[in-house]
Amino acid sequence: MESTKRIDAPRLFFAADAEELAKRAASRVVEIAQRAIAARSRFVLALAGGSTPELLYRMLVERYRDVLDWRRVEVFFGDERLVALDDPRSNFAMAQRTLLRHVAIPESRVHAVPVTLPPEQAAAQYEQSMLATVPPVVAGGPPAFDLILLGIGSDGHVASLFPGAPTLDAVRQYVAAAAPGVLPPPVDRITVTLPVVNAAGAVIVLVAGESKSEVVARALQRSEDPHMLPICGVRPIDGDYEWFLDQAAAKRLSTNTEK
Ligand code: 6PG
Numbered sequence: 001m002e003s004t005k006r007i008d009a010p011r012l013f014f015a016a017d018a019e020e021l022a023k024r025a026a027s028r029v030v031e032i033a034q035r036a037i038a039a040r041s042r043f044v045l046a047l048a049g050g051s052t053p054e055l056l057y058r059m060l061v062e063r064y065r066d067v068l069d070w071r072r073v074e075v076f077f078g079d080e081r082l083v084a085l086d087d088p089r090s091n092f093a094m095a096q097r098t099l100l101r102h103v104a105i106p107e108s109r110v111h112a113v114p115v116t117l118p119p120e121q122a123a124a125q126y127e128q129s130m131l132a133t134v135p136p137v138v139a140g141g142p143p144a145f146d147l148i149l150l151g152i153g154s155d156g157h158v159a160s161l162f163p164g165a166p167t168l169d170a171v172r173q174y175v176a177a178a179a180p181g182v183l184p185p186p187v188d189r190i191t192v193t194l195p196v197v198n199a200a201g202a203v204i205v206l207v208a209g210e211s212k213s214e215v216v217a218r219a220l221q222r223s224e225d226p227h228m229l230p231i232c233g234v235r236p237i238d239g240d241y242e243w244f245l246d247q248a249a250a251k252r253l254s255t256n257t258e259k
Helices: 018-040 053-064 091-098 119-133 194-199 210-221
Strands: 011-015 043-047 073-077 079-081 147-150 175-178 189-192 202-207 240-246
Touching: 011 018, 018 043, 018 053, 018 147, 018 202, 018 240, 053 091, 073 091, 073 119, 079 091, 119 175, 119 189, 147 194
Parallel strands: 011 240, 043 073, 043 147, 147 202, 202 240
Antiparallel strands: 079 189, 175 189
């Protein structure tokens, strides 16, 4: 019997387009950050990769560079491709380009993945650095981020947790090596596992574009096995669980009303 409640159904926030989505999500990220900084003088965040978050990161710079106390922000990556950190496919490179080099986060508080190591070693070392920096809610448990940002693949993957991957069953492993998924780029990756996602104080999923409308409709029915649709394995324990969608991604939903 679980002693804590699981959040199965996310709160949905709709935006007219990707720009509006980025604005609304940026406002929410800063609200969560300021709450964490007020409570614990620090905001520990796991960034999402891919393309959807780019607009959000740019919006955080444009609107909040001088508002948020970025010196209090600690950044990890929810997943990373094992390519050079200046490779255009790197999630670190994307975050650097759109956010990190434009705000006053101390370099020591930006935790890049050790991408030059073999996948298993990179995952183990990153897990150690995460455990050393991000306290768990319960001793021995997963690192508890204040916020984990996620995108979603059209196959329902989140971070680099792909359908059918053994990493979907991880319990005590918090960062794992991930073989290339079917979606590009076909490179080795490392990824946080579901216990880390579900231990976060807040999980925000960013979804934009019609190509995601089918997976959005499937995922929100919440009737599929997480092994087939990994987004269904996101069930935060006590955390806030929110999706920010543009109209194109939400087009197959009946309850697509502006919030
Ligand atoms: C990655 C991401 C991945 C991404 C989805 C959606 O490293 O690729 O972490 O999980 O969020 O694939 O990607 P888009 O935002 O590009 O559609």
